[in-house]
Structures are given as structure tokens and as C-alpha cells.
């Protein structure tokens with residue numbers, strides 16, 4: 160155990176000078192077995208599972224900024240495994256199980272809080288669709304429970320059940336869903352990977368790939384060339400830009416998504432609540448702020464900031480289900496870049512270039528996927544084959560007509 164009450168007490172009395180850095184700041188070596196491009200949640204989780212579960216330790220994570228500066232530190236922290244399709248649900252349920260054991264596994268407090276997630280329904284057909292989804296979840300070993308309006312009135316009396324435009328008739332709840340302190344996830348994985356010898360190299364941007372005769376042998380970076388037997392890209396919102404350096408064009412568009420936090424309030428929202436007739440989701444942080452979000456801004460961009468019309472649109476969604484939210488003052492907001500894939504589902508795959516691997520297309524649901532994404536990517540890198548819950552997340556699925564179109568809206572990133 161690295162932290163104890165006694166240590167905190169004595170450090171407090173002696174000026175906090177005895178704490179050691181949680182991970183090293185190494186200079187890059189000339190060569191590694193595996194280079195992971197991107198020190199977000201997925202890159203760090205991949206490094207952690209490679210070194211801790213698959214015995215591959217000569218690994219570097221190259222991050223252009225600082226770890227946690229991307230979406231892993233910008234999301235609204237929701238975790239759930241309430242998917243429907245066989246290509247998705249077992250993967251997200253594996254992720255949920257990994258969340259449940261994560262803090263014991265990497266010995267770090269990530270504030271995993273299974274306070275539940277509730278998807279509201281407003282019409283009878285929507286209820287039927289939720290019944291179908293709930294049954295698919297149960298069949299994959301997840302939990303799901305359908306609540307009618309009376310049950311919901313007891314649990315969330317503050318919802319606007321009488322709204323004439325979008326009356327709330329009930330909800331699909333997943334009690335094991337909830338929230339996790341997002342940046343602690345990056346720090347916990349980083350610490351666990353570093354302890355096994357993984358080099359986490361910050362302020363090191365990958366600027367190109369060393370590709371010869373269809374084989375990728377290393378990367379060019381702002382700190383020089385580095386060789387590797389395997390290169391694993393997972394740069395989320397920068398996927399198209401980075402893979403273009405290897406000459407690849409991806410079925411991905413980058414869009415901005417905003418998040419909002421209100422002033423601190425007394426506990427009022429029991430778990431995560433999502434609006435079924437529009438796009439709005441809300442939870443309450445341990446500090447009391449309402450943490451909420453909605454639609455992507457709807458145009459292609461690599462800017463990590465959003466626009467006012469979407470702020471209004473998101474707040475309207477909140478007002479539609481709980482008018483009391485209109486009295487809370489907005490404290491802060493920010494944006495992150497989403498790697499929106501054409502069917503709303505991700506990729507964990509080899510590329511046609513030998514040695515070069517790709518993980519991306521997480522849209523705005525990749526935080527909950529972090530443990531399973533890292534585990535399955537590490538599996539692919541260590542064994543050369545996809546993990547059994549990630550066999551459909553292939554780059555060629557559009558050519559084969561094997562899309563994982565969870566929402567059935569086709570190739571429209573704004574609707575996924």
C-alpha cells in the first residue's frame with residue numbers, strides 16, 4: 160500500500176515534501192516491442208493489460224500532450240453496458256465486469272460508483288424497443304429492469320411526468336451502470352503500467368510512420384525516430400489525422416461534443432438519467448455539480464470547443480424532463496473531439512500494413528469501453544488474434560456489409 164492515513168498525516172505536518180512522482184518521465188529508447196500512440200484512457204489501459212496480464216513489458220506510450228489531456232479527462236464519466244447487438248453487448252458487459260474489479264486490480268481509487276443509469280421512454284413503441292434491448296442485455300449476462308411510471312415517480316419525483324409534448328411513461332434501468340472519476344482512470348492505468356516498466360512519454364507527438372514494403376517498423380516523433388515490432392494507434396478524435404500519415408482513409412468523421420457542469424447542489428439526482436425523446440443525459444458529481452451533455456455540435460472539426468446553439472439545445476433537453484434544472488447556474492463547459500464512425504461502433508483491428516494496428520471510432524461512448532478496449536487491444540497485440548468479444552470490430556466491416564448498426568440509422572454520424 161502506497162498511501163495510508165499515517166503517511167497523509169505526517170506529510171501534512173512536514174510540508175508534503177516526501178511524495179514521489181507516481182510514474183517516471185523516461186526518455187524514449189531506440190526500440191520497443193510495442194509502441195502505443197496516444198496516452199488517453201484506451202492507450203494507457205492497453206499498456207496496463209499488455210504489461211500486467213499478457214507479459215509484454217518492453218512497451219512505450221507516446222502522448223503528444225500530457226496523459227489525460229484528451230477525451231479521457233473531458234467526458235461525462237458515464238459507464239453502462241446497455242447495448243443490444245451481439246457485436247457490441249458482450250464487449251460492453253466485459254467492460255462493466257472489468258470496471259467492477261478495477262480498483263482492486265490496479266490498487267487505485269477511481270471512484271467507481273454504480274449508482275445506476277435510467278433511460279426514459281415516452282411512447283409505447285419506445286417501451287417495446289426498450290423491452291427488446293433489456294432482454295438482449297439479460298441474455299448477455301447484464302442486468303436490466305423496466306420501470307413503469309408509478310415506480311419512476313417514487314424513484315425520481317422531480318421528473319416532469321405531465322409534460323404534454325414528451326410525457327414520461329417509464330424507463331429502462333441498469334442498476335450496475337453509473338459513473339467513474341475519469342482522470343483517475345488514466346492515472347491508475349498509467350501507474351500500473353509504469354510499475355511494470357512501460358515507458359510513458361509525454362509531450363511526444365507521432366508525426367509519421369516508418370513504412371517500407373507494406374511493413375511498419377517504427378514511428379517518427381517530435382523526439383526522434385523510434386523502432387518497434389508492433390505499433391498500436393489509439394488517438395480517439397485524432398484518428399483520421401494520424402492514420403492519414405500512414406496513407407489510410409478511415410470510415411470516421413471528427414466532431415465536437417460539449418459537456419457542462421452546474422454549480423454544486425445538494426444531492427438530488429440519484430444516478431444517471433437520459434432523455435428518450437431527445438439527446439440529454441445528466442448525473443450529479445460527488446461535489447454536487449450536475450454533469451450533463453447532449454448532441455454533438457454537428458459539423459466536422461478538430462477544435463476542442465463548442466458553440467452556443469448546442470448549449471441552448473442541450474439545456475432545452477434538460478428543461479423538458481426536469482424543469483427545475485433551469486434554476487441551476489452553469490459553472491463551466493468544455494468540448495472534446497469525437498471519432499464518429501459510420502455505424503456508431505468502434506474498431507479494434509490490424510490494418511493492411513503489417514505491424515500497424517488501429518483502435519478508434521468510439522464516438523461519444525468510449526469512456527465506458529476503456530477497460531475492455533484496453534484488454535482486447537492488448538489481446539490482439541500479444542496474440543495476433545481478436546479477443547472473442549471483439550471479433551466484429553473490424554475495419555473491413557463496411558465492405559463486407561457487416562455493420563454493427565446499434566441504432567439502425569445508417570451512415571449518419573450525427574444520429575449515432
Ligand SMILES: Cc1cc2nc3c(=O)[nH]c(=O)nc-3n(C[C@H](O)[C@H](O)[C@H](O)COP(=O)(O)OP(=O)(O)OC[C@H]3O[C@@H](n4cnc5c(N)ncnc54)[C@H](O)[C@@H]3O)c2cc1C
Pocket residue numbers: 196197198199200201202221222223224225226227228229230231232233234235236237238363364365366393394395396397401416417418452493494495496497521522523524525526527528
Ligand atoms: C464531452 C464528452 C463527454 C463524453 N461522455 C462520455 C460518457 O459519459 N461515457 C462514455 O462512455 N464516453 C464518453 N465520451 C467519450 C469518451 O471520452 C471517448 O470515447 C474516449 O475517452 C476516447 O478514448 P481515449 O480515452 O483513449 O481518448 P483520448 O483521451 O482523447 O486519448 C487520445 C490521445 O491521443 C493523443 N494524440 C493524438 N494525436 C497524437 C499524436 N499524433 N501523437 C501522440 N499522441 C496523440 C491525444 O493527445 C490524446 O491524449 C465523452 C466525450 C466527450 C468529449
